[in-house]
Amino acid sequence: MRSQWFRRKGEFEQEMNEEMRFHFEQQVAANIASGMTPEEARRRAALQFGAVDSVKESCREERRGFWLETVWSNIRYGLRMMRRDPGFTLVVVLTLALGIGANSAVFSAIDAILLRPLPFPNGDQLMRISQYNPKVKSPQSFVAPVRLENWNRMNSTFQAISGYYLEDVSETSGALPEKLTQALVAPRFLQVWGVAPALGRDFAPEEEHFGGPDAAIISDRFWRQRFHGDPNALGKKLRFGKWSYSIVGIMPASFDFPARDVDFWSVSAPDAPFAQSRDSTWFTVIGRLKRGVTLAQARANLATVQTQLGKQYPKPDADLAVDVQPLKETTVGGVRGSLWILFGSVSLLLLIACTNIVALLLARASQREHEISVRFSLGASRAAIMGQLLTEVFVLAVTGAVLGLLIAGAASKVFRTLAANLPRVEEIHLDARIVLYSLACSVAATLVCGLIPAVRGARRSIFGSLAHSSVAQVSARNPIQWLLVGVQVALAVTLLAGAGLLFRSFQALGHVSPGFDTTHVLTFHVSGSWGETADMKGLTQRIDRTLDSLRNLPGVEGTATAAVLPGVPGENQGEIKIEEGQADPNRKIVAENRYVSPSYFAAMQIPLLAGEACRERPDGYDVLVNRSFANTYLGDSLAGGHHVEVLGQTFTPKGEIRGIVGDARELGLNREPSPTLYWCVSAPDPDPYYLVRTHGAPMLLADTIREEVHRIEPARSVFDITPLEEHLDDAFSENRLRMVLLGFFAATAVSLACVGLYGTLSYSVTVRRREVGLRLALGAMRGQIVRHFLLQGLGVSLLGCIAGCGLAVAFAQVLSGMLYGVSATDAATLSGVVLIVLAVATVACLAPAIRAARVEPMQVLRNE
Amino acid sequence: MTQTGADILQGTLDLLVLKTLALGPMHGWGIAQRIQQVSREVLQVQQGSLYPALYRLERKGSIQAEWGASQNNRRAKYYSLTKAGQEQLAKEQADWERLSTAVALILQRV
Numbered sequence: 001m002r003s004q005w006f007r008r009k010g011e012f013e014q015e016m017n018e019e020m021r022f023h024f025e026q027q028v029a030a031n032i033a034s035g036m037t038p039e040e041a042r043r044r045a046a047l048q049f050g051a052v053d054s055v056k057e058s059c060r061e062e063r064r065g066f067w068l069e070t071v072w073s074n075i076r077y078g079l080r081m082m083r084r085d086p087g088f089t090l091v092v093v094l095t096l097a098l099g100i101g102a103n104s105a106v107f108s109a110i111d112a113i114l115l116r117p118l119p120f121p122n123g124d125q126l127m128r129i130s131q132y133n134p135k136v137k138s139p140q141s142f143v144a145p146v147r148l149e150n151w152n153r154m155n156s157t158f159q160a161i162s163g164y165y166l167e168d169v170s171e172t173s174g175a176l177p178e179k180l181t182q183a184l185v186a187p188r189f190l191q192v193w194g195v196a197p198a199l200g201r202d203f204a205p206e207e208e209h210f211g212g213p214d215a216a217i218i219s220d221r222f223w224r225q226r227f228h229g230d231p232n233a234l235g236k237k238l239r240f241g242k243w244s245y246s247i248v249g250i251m252p253a254s255f256d257f258p259a260r261d262v263d264f265w266s267v268s269a270p271d272a273p274f275a276q277s278r279d280s281t282w283f284t285v286i287g288r289l290k291r292g293v294t295l296a297q298a299r300a301n302l303a304t305v306q307t308q309l310g311k312q313y314p315k316p317d318a319d320l321a322v323d324v325q326p327l328k329e330t331t332v333g334g335v336r337g338s339l340w341i342l343f344g345s346v347s348l349l350l351l352i353a354c355t356n357i358v359a360l361l362l363a364r365a366s367q368r369e370h371e372i373s374v375r376f377s378l379g380a381s382r383a384a385i386m387g388q389l390l391t392e393v394f395v396l397a398v399t400g401a402v403l404g405l406l407i408a409g410a411a412s413k414v415f416r417t418l419a420a421n422l423p424r425v426e427e428i429h430l431d432a433r434i435v436l437y438s439l440a441c442s443v444a445a446t447l448v449c450g451l452i453p454a455v456r457g458a459r460r461s462i463f464g465s466l467a468h469s470s471v472a473q474v475s476a477r478n479p480i481q482w483l484l485v486g487v488q489v490a491l492a493v494t495l496l497a498g499a500g501l502l503f504r505s506f507q508a509l510g511h512v513s514p515g516f517d518t519t520h521v522l523t524f525h526v527s528g529s530w531g532e533t534a535d536m537k538g539l540t541q542r543i544d545r546t547l548d549s550l551r552n553l554p555g556v557e558g559t560a561t562a563a564v565l566p567g568v569p570g571e572n573q574g575e576i577k578i579e580e581g582q583a584d585p586n587r588k589i590v591a592e593n594r595y596v597s598p599s600y601f602a603a604m605q606i607p608l609l610a611g612e613a614c615r616e617r618p619d620g621y622d623v624l625v626n627r628s629f630a631n632t633y634l635g636d637s638l639a640g641g642h643h644v645e646v647l648g649q650t651f652t653p654k655g656e657i658r659g660i661v662g663d664a665r666e667l668g669l670n671r672e673p674s675p676t677l678y679w680c681v682s683a684p685d686p687d688p689y690y691l692v693r694t695h696g697a698p699m700l701l702a703d704t705i706r707e708e709v710h711r712i713e714p715a716r717s718v719f720d721i722t723p724l725e726e727h728l729d730d731a732f733s734e735n736r737l738r739m740v741l742l743g744f745f746a747a748t749a750v751s752l753a754c755v756g757l758y759g760t761l762s763y764s765v766t767v768r769r770r771e772v773g774l775r776l777a778l779g780a781m782r783g784q785i786v787r788h789f790l791l792q793g794l795g796v797s798l799l800g801c802i803a804g805c806g807l808a809v810a811f812a813q814v815l816s817g818m819l820y821g822v823s824a825t826d827a828a829t830l831s832g833v834v835l836i837v838l839a840v841a842t843v844a845c846l847a848p849a850i851r852a853a854r855v856e857p858m859q860v861l862r863n864e
Numbered sequence: 865m866t867q868t869g870a871d872i873l874q875g876t877l878d879l880l881v882l883k884t885l886a887l888g889p890m891h892g893w894g895i896a897q898r899i900q901q902v903s904r905e906v907l908q909v910q911q912g913s914l915y916p917a918l919y920r921l922e923r924k925g926s927i928q929a930e931w932g933a934s935q936n937n938r939r940a941k942y943y944s945l946t947k948a949g950q951e952q953l954a955k956e957q958a959d960w961e962r963l964s965t966a967v968a969l970i971l972q973r974v
Contacts, residue, residue: 019940020915022891022941025938050911055915
């Protein structure tokens, strides 16, 4: 194909030459016929013919396929230019790669999380439905099974409504019990999602009744892990103590709702006796709208339904209202703002990178005036030259984009590990859309970067092409470019200061005293099920028995249970009412409520400051308060136990305060201890966190603990065995992510400022060559020249730094919520940052300044 | 025709070339000569305009080219009108007549 094309091109040239020659000869013949001598005839004919090459060039333009050829030869020329100046190419390509790569990475995240619909058929019909009490400011909560069935039966806007909740169970058909995550679902679950099992079938009606056969649908991941993908897994049984479930279906690999680690789904029968109370709420409810129904219609419809239920069952339905939200919104709505801010930042970064490249290109264009003049004289049109210059930039941009895609791929992976709890993060991947987006970015970058240099470079100078004519440009100050450089330096200072402050906060957190001993504590779970809550006494006995036997193990210094881990962020605030004494109506008593076993304080080494330790009682609860609470709300009167209760909860525990313990940073190491009530109960739910204080390294006792629990509770599995310190570390993963991101932005901003300084100073040096030559000829020292340019660059940098300091203080105010142990105006950080930036600026300015001093005055001045 | 204001005259040049070729196939030199002669030396077509126009018309399909022998037995490229070219000629001739009538009217009036 290529050779044919080449042959045709060769043919074309040959024919055109022959045609021109024929025309010429005819003209000569005509001239001779009109009486001239042969030499005169030829001369006249040549004159009359005009510039042959120009004619040929015009003819070539009219040829079919000319444009394609031009573009191709431009691209080849661009590649050659790239090879000729590797330093320039490297800087530009790397800058663009960074800018476009970061942009593509963030765009891939936005595309997967925000733009694409949920990965289900007609995903925008999926809604999340919840109940809430509008009079109490309670957050939207779970729904009772009977209410769910009422809604499903009485509505007119939904195809189906279903619900789910998660539980951990021990599967006992193996040697040791294995923990599985079970999703208990209401009927019609798969109908709402619109996904059918990949193998097997959905639940049958008899399996959806209490007392019917127990069926399970397993997830693809569990299927491959336990059964190695064997289709004969259908029909096998999973055992949970005395219950066994038959496997009736296997879900496809892509289905991981409601959670990524669900092992199997089973039905929670609506007619089960324990599911009949309207007060016991545990379902997370989802529904699928009918086709064509709008959100407003669904909301109005369910509101009507709930009103009817309120009349039918005044308690509690009359107090309840229904909320309907699109499922995608509830899943991703929280991160939308952050993601768009991130996108804005990387786009800004790309824009700044492009302005840098404009400066570099302008510097290079002024060096190529000679070459371009020659092209003009050969007959090229202005458009052709502009096209060629733009194509050169395009080649650079595409190379940068390709490299940028590689960077984006790596960045996506890093993003996914760092931000693992972002919603839908597993759907982020690079595909054709992202590649197209990168291409679009490179085209945009080409236009932004290349247009001005192309227009400037394709000027025909008035003074004749082949002589240098920089008369008009002795003092080109280009203030806009220097302003841009100053802005970049300011931005670099700001971002670097922010990153520095976050880093120092992170360090300071390492030194804070948490109020409890975080080392040598092992945490784990022992599987329990919600069914056990029917017999709270038995549950408490079981947990106490476990704690006691664990305490007797060698190497164990203390055991306890807690509903939530200490030091891990997670609030449970409630309003407290103290029965004794005058209740101050203006002052609400608000405190954290923590549910811990009596041995908690010894295990976590929280000191008891006054009063007595707490015990478990058959009726009522013992309560210990921390010092903050005592100071804030109790004054000095601890004598005579106070009775407290928590307001606004369905089950309101009443407790008696027995003593005061020391403050502990239960809400997280970076927050001051808040007033806290500790309710002494070892079984707050069937599956609390178990805490074991070990003598040596925590993980060494993991196997011993597992065996001991298996000895006393053979049907239960032990899982999630981790040292407490690891949990505390994880709690700061978001902080760490922010710090890393900000650090990355800061590093990029500093390199951009560096490139910008270098480019602008280079351009300035190139344009002022004549002036420098003049000065040198008039007796200036080379050192003076270097100093002059160096000071020019550093001057702008200094101004940028000052502006940046102001911006940094403002930026730190924005960050102040995340800072710990450093003030927003920390002088040490700011001065360190300014020093770093100035040092980098000096390095960037040195090369052009030295190049300026190497100008040969004779050479420069001769060209006038 | 000189080379200023090339765009307007480019369309007119196409018309003249097509009209010239309506009389029979001709090579580039011949077309230039004929236009010069018939217009009584007023219109002198330069090679820089003529040949690009010929190539463009060939690309558009209005004329087709064939190599043959000239009067003095040299190899020359002869152009001839295609059917599409005939239609284009008719259309452009009508347009030109309408345009020149309109211009004449205005010049008479004012």
